[in-house]
Amino acid sequence: MSETKIVDARNTFCPGPLMELIQYMKRAEVGDTLELLSTDNGTVNDVPEWVNKVGHEMVSSEKIEEVWHIKVRKTK
């Protein structure tokens, strides 16, 4: 069963949120979705760039009350 895990990187600055996402991604199973929470506005563009480069899958990104929620599925 694939899961959704929350990676709470709120109140950390670039490149903290990306680094936290990567650390969790290493431990996740293929098919799992990680939901990154970030208050760093650069994250919304930087994460898709990384996802695209390494070949995972962007699921969604939305800003809810000043917090970015970025979902990424591990594909390999």
Place this chain on the structure above:
Amino acid sequence: MARQINIVCVSGARERLQMAAMIASVAAALGEEVTVFFSMNALQYFVKGNDAEAEAEGDFGRLMAKNPGVPSFRQLFQQAAEIGDAKLLPCSMAVDLLEIAEGDLDPAFGPPTGLTVFLGKSEGGDLLTF
């Protein structure tokens, strides 16, 4: 093919170490081949047991020092090595002058390296100096 990014850390100023560590960690995360060469005032911060804060050279450095959400440069360099296999190399001249013994540096560091070897390995890649 991975891009080769070579970074030379010379300054002991907080802002410069931070920018070098940010570039090293993000480039390593993107799968680039990253090598960081530490010399002069930069190397001392990676001697085991030295957890001194790097001195800010300006207002931005002081601002970063006050904000706990800014990742530490030590942690970012370690992550560069862990997640992207970045090579962290101490300059052999600095190791000798600072009398750093084997095993005294952060374990993420590689062996003391001379300029000739570093320049040979970095040939053709990008070279950034901080």
